[in-house]
Structures are given as C-alpha cells and as structure tokens.
Amino acid sequence: MTDRLEVAITLNVPGFTLDVAWSAGSGVAVLFGPSGAGKTLTLQCLAGLLRPTAGRIVVDGRVFFDSAAGVNLPAQARRIGYVFQGYALFPHLSVAENVGFGLRDRPRAEREARTAEVLGRLGLADLGARLPRELSGGQRQRVALGRALAIDPALLLLDEPLSALDAPLRRTLRDELRALLHDWRTAAVVVTHDFTEAYRLADRIVVYDAGRVVQAAPRSELLWQPASESVARIMGVRNVLHGTVVKATPDRIQLRWRGQLLEAVNSPSRSYLPAADSPIAFFVRPEYVRLIRKDRGAADPAHHMNLMEGTVVGDEDFGTTWSLRIRLDGPGAPAQGAYDVEVEVPHLVYEILEIDRDRRWQFSIHRGSIHVLPA
Amino acid sequence: MSPDTTDALLLSLRVAALATALNAGLGIPLAYVLARRRFRGRGLVDLVTTLPLILPPTVTGYYLIVLLGRRGWLGGPLYQLTGWSVAFTWYAAVVAATVMALPLLVRTAKAAFESVDRDLERAAYTLGRSELRTAVEVTLPLARNGILAGLVLAFARALGEFGATLMLAGNIPGRTTTVPLAIYTAVQTGEDPTALLLVGILTALSCVVIVVANQLGARAT
Numbered sequence: 001m002t003d004r005l006e007v008a009i010t011l012n013v014p015g016f017t018l019d020v021a022w023s024a025g026s027g028v029a030v031l032f033g034p035s036g037a038g039k040t041l042t043l044q045c046l047a048g049l050l051r052p053t054a055g056r057i058v059v060d061g062r063v064f065f066d067s068a069a070g071v072n073l074p075a076q077a078r079r080i081g082y083v084f085q086g087y088a089l090f091p092h093l094s095v096a097e098n099v100g101f102g103l104r105d106r107p108r109a110e111r112e113a114r115t116a117e118v119l120g121r122l123g124l125a126d127l128g129a130r131l132p133r134e135l136s137g138g139q140r141q142r143v144a145l146g147r148a149l150a151i152d153p154a155l156l157l158l159d160e161p162l163s164a165l166d167a168p169l170r171r172t173l174r175d176e177l178r179a180l181l182h183d184w185r186t187a188a189v190v191v192t193h194d195f196t197e198a199y200r201l202a203d204r205i206v207v208y209d210a211g212r213v214v215q216a217a218p219r220s221e222l223l224w225q226p227a228s229e230s231v232a233r234i235m236g237v238r239n240v241l242h243g244t245v246v247k248a249t250p251d252r253i254q255l256r257w258r259g260q261l262l263e264a265v266n267s268p269s270r271s272y273l274p275a276a277d278s279p280i281a282f283f284v285r286p287e288y289v290r291l292i293r294k295d296r297g298a299a300d301p302a303h304h305m306n307l308m309e310g311t312v313v314g315d316e317d318f319g320t321t322w323s324l325r326i327r328l329d330g331p332g333a334p335a336q337g338a339y340d341v342e343v344e345v346p347h348l349v350y351e352i353l354e355i356d357r358d359r360r361w362q363f364s365i366h367r368g369s370i371h372v373l374p375a
Numbered sequence: 376m377s378p379d380t381t382d383a384l385l386l387s388l389r390v391a392a393l394a395t396a397l398n399a400g401l402g403i404p405l406a407y408v409l410a411r412r413r414f415r416g417r418g419l420v421d422l423v424t425t426l427p428l429i430l431p432p433t434v435t436g437y438y439l440i441v442l443l444g445r446r447g448w449l450g451g452p453l454y455q456l457t458g459w460s461v462a463f464t465w466y467a468a469v470v471a472a473t474v475m476a477l478p479l480l481v482r483t484a485k486a487a488f489e490s491v492d493r494d495l496e497r498a499a500y501t502l503g504r505s506e507l508r509t510a511v512e513v514t515l516p517l518a519r520n521g522i523l524a525g526l527v528l529a530f531a532r533a534l535g536e537f538g539a540t541l542m543l544a545g546n547i548p549g550r551t552t553t554v555p556l557a558i559y560t561a562v563q564t565g566e567d568p569t570a571l572l573l574v575g576i577l578t579a580l581s582c583v584v585i586v587v588a589n590q591l592g593a594r595a596t
Contacts, residue, residue, distance in 0.1 A: 047497075049501070074500075075500040075501050076505060078501070084497070084498060085494075088498045091517065101499070102502030
C-alpha cells in the first residue's frame with residue numbers, strides 16, 4: 001500500500017522547534033502526545049496556515065510544500081477539511097450556510113444539493129436554519145465535520161475534536177466520530193492527547209513529544225510494543241518497572257526484579273538482545289496480573305509463571321474495577337513508592353474474593369504479559 | 376435662530392458626516408491591517424494614528440498647517456501649482472475633524488477585529504476564501520458592532536472639534552465657523568442666548584451618542 005500522506009518538516013518558532021517526519025496510508029492517523037508537543041502546529045502546516053521552515057508535504061501525490069523546490073500551495077488551493085478545536089463555526093451564519101461555505105464557486109443548484117446531502121447524511125437535515133449558538137455540543141461537532149466534508153477534501157484534519165464536549169458526551173461522540181470517519185472513507189489526521197481517544201479513532205498512531213516523533217506504528221503495535229520507556233510514559237502505561245537482565249535469547253528474556261527471577265517473551269520481530277547485567281525497563285498491564293484463588297489448592301509453579309506474594313497496601317474503587325496496590329514480601333524499597341505492582345480486578349472478583357478483608361495474596365504474571373521496553 | 380447659527384449647525388453636520396465617511400474609508404482598513412498584519416513600521420503607524428488623541432488639539436492643528444498650509448510640505452507645492460490652498464476653507468475643517476477623530480475609530484475597530492477568533496479566518500482560508508474575501512465575509516460582520524461604536528464616537532469627536540479646526544480653518548462666519556467655534560464667538564461677544572442654544576444642542580447630541588455607542592458595545596460582547 002502506498003502512503004497517501006508524507007510529512008517531513010521542520011518549523012522554528014520562538015522557543016520551540018518542530019522536527020517531524022511520518023507517513024500514513026488511507027484511514028485515520030492520530031497524532032498523539034502531551035500538550036505543547038507540536039501536534040496542532042503540524043496540522044496548521046498541513047493545511048497551509050503556517051509555513052514550515054523547511055521540508056516537504058505530499059498528499060495523494062500532490063506536492064503541497066517543498067522548500068527545496070520552492071513550492072508552497074496556499075491554504076485556499078489545498079482542498080483540506082479542517083475541524084478546529086472548538087469547531088470555529090461562523091456564528092453569524094446558519095448551519096446550512098456554514099456547511100455550504102466552501103462550495104461558493106459551484107453553481108447555486110449544485111451547492112444547495114450538496115449542502116442538503118451533507119446535512120442529511122449527518123442527521124442535521126432539520127437544523128439547517130439554526131444558528132451555531134442554538135445547537136448542542138454534539139450537533140456543533142457534526143456541523144463542523146459537515147462543513148469540512150462538504151468540499152470533498154483530499155484530507156480531513158481534526159484538532160482535539162472531542163475536547164469541547166462534556167465527559168458523558170465524549171464517549172458517545174468518540175464512537176460516532178469513529179463510525180463517521182470510516183463511513184466517509186476520507187483519509188484523516190486527528191490530534192489528541194487522550195490515549196483512549198487515540199486508540200479508538202486510529203488506524204495508525206504517531207506519538208509526539210517535545211516537537212519530535214518518538215514512535216509511529218499501527219495502533220495495536222503501539223499498545224503492546226511501545227518503542228521506549230518514554231513512549232510508554234506518554235501513553236500513560238502503568239507499572240513501568242526497572243530490573244536487571246539475567247539472560248536474553250531471541251525467544252525469552254530472563255530478568256531480576258525486586259529479588260524475583262522473572263521470565264518475559266522477547267519480541268521476535270525486534271529481537272532485542274541486551275547484555276547480561278544491563279538495566280532493563282518493562283511494563284505489566286494491571287489487568288493482566290492474575291490473583292491466585294485460595295480455594296483451589298496450592299499454586300502450581302509449573303502452571304503459574306512468575307509467581308510472587310505480597311500484601312495489598314492500598315485499593316481504589318474506579319466504579320467498574322478496583323485498583324489494588326500490592327507490596328511484595330522481602331527486603332528493599334518498593335518499586336513505585338509505597339507499593340510494587342498495581343493490579344486491576346473487576347468489581348465482581350473483588351467481592352467474591354473478599355479482598356476488602358483478605359489482604360495477603362499470591363499472584364502470577366504470564367511471561368507474555370511482561371513487555372520489555374528497549375532502551 | 377439667526378442665519379449665522381443655522382449656518383454653523385449645517386456646516387458642523389456636513390463636516391462631521393464627511394469626516395466620519397473619510398474615517399470609515401481610511402480607518403477601517405487601517406484598523407484591520409494593524410490588528411492582523413505584522414510588518415515593519417507597524418509601531419510607527421500605530422503611534423502616528425494615536426497621537427492626535429493625546430496631543431493638545433492646537434499642536435495637531437499646527438502640524439496640519441506645517442503639512443497643508445500655503446507654505447506647507449504638501450500645501451506649498453499645491454498652492455504654487457494651482458493657486459489654491461485647503462487652509463481657511465471648510466475642507467480644512469473636514470481634514471482637522473478627520474485627523475482628530477481617526478484614533479477613536481481605529482482603536483475601537485482594532486480591538487473589535489482582534490476579538491474575532493482567528494480560527495474563524497483560518498477556517499475560511501481552508502474553505503477557499505482569499506484574505507480579502509474572508510475579511511469582508513467573516514471578520515467584518517463579526518466586528519461590526521465594535522466598528523459602528525467607533526464610527527459613532529468618531530462622529531461625535533468630529534462634531535465637537537475646536538482647536539485643530541481653529542488652527543487650520545480659522546473662524547470665518549458662514550464658511551468655517553462650526554458650532555464649537557460659534558459658541559466661542561458667541562460667548563466672547565456676549566450673545567448668551569445663542570451660546571446657550573448651541574450648547575444645549577451639542578449636549579443633547581452627545582447624550583444620544585453615548586447611549587448608541589453603549590448599546591452597540593453591549594451587543595458586540
């Protein structure tokens with residue numbers, strides 16, 4: 001599959017340097033990272049609203065910007081649909097006028113037909129005469145999308161499309177937006193700093209940090225194989241831990257952590273082979289730690305890999321799940337302040353096992369659930 | 376009313392209306408450029424435009440004579456070429472009123488333009504509008520109330536202009552004597568009823584201006 005979108009740009013603004021290169025195919029690419037990482041600046045460069053200091057931007061074979069060749073297509077000529085943070089609907093124009101705004105060069109009948117079609121597809125047919133201030137947050141989002149999609153854009157850009165909404169609405173509209181982006185089959189670039197949002201919307205995720213791309217990968221690869229500890233931290237991965245390598249082979253990595261000998265699966269695609277005794281970072285997702293039930297007999301070390309024992313020193317109720325903070329037996333300071341591992345269990349499990357009373361637990365982690373982070 | 380009083384009133388209205396029209400033509404584009412563009416000399420343009428607001432009107436009037444008088448930088452060559460000078464004509468009153476009113480409009484309109492969300496203009500650019508069309512279709516309508524408030528203030532300022540007008544246009548009854556000059560003359564010559572009448576008219580007009588400007592300002596936010 002050829003890339004529809006190629007970006008390689010640098011941009012110097014006072015106090016900040018953006019220096020990024022990434023590409024994306026059709027589908028949805030998400031630019032993910034903390035606020036101030038340069039995601040919105042990238043969108044503005046793509047749209048032609050900001051001129052990069054140097055580099056090249058190609059969309060579907062059309063060169064938008066090429067500093068070496070002296071090409072810089074103005075925003076008006078790029079045919080890019082831009083959904084702004086806060087939507088930037090024209091407050092003095094009706095919904096229909098907003099959606100039809102980019103169709104001015106077309107004959108009136110065609111313009112009206114296209115506007116009606118877009119309003120209909122987005123479920124806004126009855127709202128054409130309203131003003132933006134008379135709409136709900138979700139309706140405004142759809143109008144902004146409709147205005148951008150009406151021009152049949154070569155590329156759709158969405159800057160924090162859900163940040164203007166209340167929390168309960170965000171979840172619903174996230175899924176609605178996802179369906180919509182797939183339905184319209186327009187290549188899209190979405191900016192967000194929320195990983196759940198990024199994962200739900202993306203085919204491919206580009207991770208930004210301090211003006212640079214630290215990883216670009218399909219979303220599932222990113223979820224399970226962050227390229228480094230800093231990427232894992234930007235993603236908000238919990239239980240990022242540090243141990244020492246005992247032995248590394250293409251299949252397995254043995255490591256020592258808090259006095260325990262742990263075994264992890266090495267990634268065959270990356271064949272990461274650190275030297276023995278070198279430091280190594282890894283992470284364990286809290287929902288992948290197994291508590292050993294006491295009513296099923298003694299734990300079997302052959303079956304339960306990476307078996308450990310400790311005390312629940314803290315727990316927090318997250319509504320549908322409980323987060324347990326477990327401190328291991330044995331000497332030395334705990335890995336994460338007051339505890340070593342965070343474990344997440346569903347409410348039902350918490351109640352059946354009576355964890356509120358019973359604080360001593362054995363637990364195991366499958367070697368496939370210990371994810372090594374390359375240095 | 377005496378003929379002189381009527382003349383002064385009509386002249387004042389004509390001068391103020393023309394000065395306001397000139398303000399709209401010059402000041403609105405100037406305010407847009409100052410609000411939206413970064414260019415060399417921007418600070419200087421801002422300074423020169425604002426100066427008449429701060430300077431004593433006679434000082435501004437003096438500069439206008441230096442510029443437009445019969446021996447002025449621009450007025451001199453014009454006088455030698457055509458034998459005509461703007462000084463001591465009613466056009467001079469229009470020039471003085473325009474210059475004195477300009478800072479009020481430019482500052483109000485600039486603030487109104489700056490209050491328009493730049494993302495709205497960016498959205499218009501991505502939807503194919505040029506900067507000029509965007510300014511006309513998006514920025515101007517959204518800044519409208521602030522600009523109208525500025526024009527109302529400019530009109531009021533032009534109507535009440537005294538010092539710079541006296542310097543450049545003089546005080547020639549029936550030709551350059553506007554209402555404020557007529558009031559001054561009436562007081563000097565002891566025509567108290569005339570002074571009182573004109574003072575009353577200007578006060579009433581000023582009250583109307585304040586109410587209108589406030590209402591426009593309130594709708595702008």
